[in-house]
Amino acid sequence: MKVLVIGSGGREHALAWSIAKSPRVSEVVCAPGNGGIASVARCVNVNQKDLGDLLRVVAAESPDLTVVGPELPLSLGLVDELRRRSLAVFGPTRAAAMLETSKSFAKRFMQRHNIPTAAYAVCSSHQEALDSLDLFHLPVVIKADGLAAGKGVLICNAKKEAEEAIEGLFNGKLLGSIEESIVIEEFLEGEEISFLLLSDGKHAAALVPAQDHKRIGEGDTGLNTGGMGVYSTDEMVDDQMRDWILHHIAQPTIDGMAAEETPFTGVLYCGLMMTARGPMVLEYNARFGDPETQAILMRLESDLVEALEACVEGRLSDTEFRWRKGASACVVASSEGYPGSYTNGRVITGLEEAARVPGVQIFHAGTSLVGGELLTSGGRVLGVTAAAADLRTALDLAYEAMKKVHFEGMYYRRDIGYRALKKK
Known part of the structure; x- marks a missing residue:
């Protein structure tokens, strides 16, 4: 086929x-x-x-x-x-994808279907947002309502910072486009988990979990990005918690969309915060995450095409998934200046040598092939990904391969998975 x-x-x-x-x-x-x-x-x-x-x-x-x-x-x-x-x-x-394309739709949907999430306010004017801000304790989360390539979420620790974020979203200076509405949310504390599932419109089948590193700087500092690295392990979510998420978040989301006559078929990404009150939804994405997909698919042993077809044909409940035990990790190499402005057209070298590291697969994010040379053509350029029996080994392999790659201005975080390693 x-x-x-x-x-x-x-x-x-x-x-x-x-x-x-x-x-x-x-x-x-x-x-x-x-x-x-x-x-x-x-x-x-x-x-x-x-x-x-x-x-x-x-x-x-x-x-x-x-x-x-x-x-x-x-x-x-x-x-x-x-x-x-x-x-x-x-x-x-398009209607089902509104779980991602409209933050206000997603929040109201979760409220209608009793899916655990942060307290929120949807604001359609600058003044309404300033008035609503007083209802929240600091820090507070300010979100663009529409698509923003992973860069429309701002965590504000001071009221002035929140006011500036609100103004920047409504006047277009923050994202380059004027927002007609924004969402203000309660700040949640805990560990973030990316919980992805496939759905045929009725049934939900969980993939292995992952944890992304959104911030550009080490120690999770600096600006938000589309994702600077990710890891996946068996220990992230135990069977009991996995079943709880499936029965209280994943399946109710699929059931709710079906009840509202917009059945969701495809992959649903649930961005969760594992709080002291239990898992709560930070956001939905209506497609595979990036770079989560790189780490997750490195662990998939069964046939992806069979699973995708089962979703399309409404027979996901008959599909079995087989996963490689252990861990995987993806480290992203980005262009200097990302997530701001950056220069394209830099020559990339060392890829063949890096690909020879055992257990490593290099996924290209922003590259172009010109005259037989690979050149940079995006903010996130490469995702050096490895799978192994444990997280430390997977990360060591990914970083060993990364050291063999070079392009002018190349930047990558050297602390992917640091929280999980610290726990161990």
């Missing part, structure tokens, strides 16, 4: 890599892909912001299954259009 993957980042490289391993797959096509994805899939040009161009590529390729990676094509309604054409597509509809 032929599978088309939509997207161009590290998540899509991991998806294409995992899909290509299926004995049922004869060809993987990625639109638009990147310099690394070209090693496991045929890449074709597409404008991911243009629904018409996305539909053109699907029509030209005639895939047996289309897998939508990023959030933007979901928000454009790509899945809706492909379903109208009776084409097999993995991902939620």
Whole structure:
């Protein structure tokens, strides 16, 4: 069968890599892909912001299954259009994807269905937000309502800082676009967990958990990013807690969406805070996380394509997952200046030597292949990922490989997984 993957980042490289391993797959096509994805899939040009161009590529390729990676094509309604054409597509509809594309929708949805989350206020004007701010204790969380590439969440420790965040979101200076509404939330304390699950609209099947490192600086300091590294271990969530999350958060979310006549089919990312009051939802994403996908798929031993097809065909309850025991870790190499402005076109060297480190797979996030040379073409450039029997070994392998890679201005955090290692 032929599978088309939509997207161009590290998540899509991991998806294409995992899909290509299926004995049922004869060809993987990625639109638009990147310099690394070209090693496991045929890449074709597409404008991911243009629904018409996305539909053109699907029509030209005639895939047996289309897998939508990023959030933007979901928000454009790509899945809706492909379903109208009776084409097999993995991902939620535009209405179901509102769990991610609208923070206010997600908060109100959780309130309607008694899903544990932080206290909040949705504000549609600058003044309403300033008035609502007085209802919260500091620190407080200020969120852009719409998509913000992982950069629309601000934790404010002082009232003036919160007021400046509110002003920056409403006047467009903070994210480059004017927000029509924002969400103010109670600050939750605890450990963050990325809990991903597949759904066929009725059933939920959990993937192995992971923990992302959002901040640019070591010790979780500095600006928020799309993710600077992630790890996954068997110890993160025990069986009892996994079942609690499935029965009190995951399945109620799927049931609630079905009850509201917007069934959720695809992968649901539940960003959880493990608080003293129990797990609480920080946010939903309506697609695979990045870089969580890299670490998670390194541990998947069963056929990913079979699971994706089961979601599309409504038979997920019959699907079994097999996972590699132990741990995996992904360390992201970024361009100097990220998450702010950065320079593209830097030559990347050392990848072949790095890939020879046992247990390591390098996923490309922002690279391009020009004249036989791999060049940087994004803020997050590479995700050096390793799997091993334990977290310390997985991290050692990832960092050993990372030291062999070079491009001008390369930056990566050297403390991924530090909290878990400290506990041990």
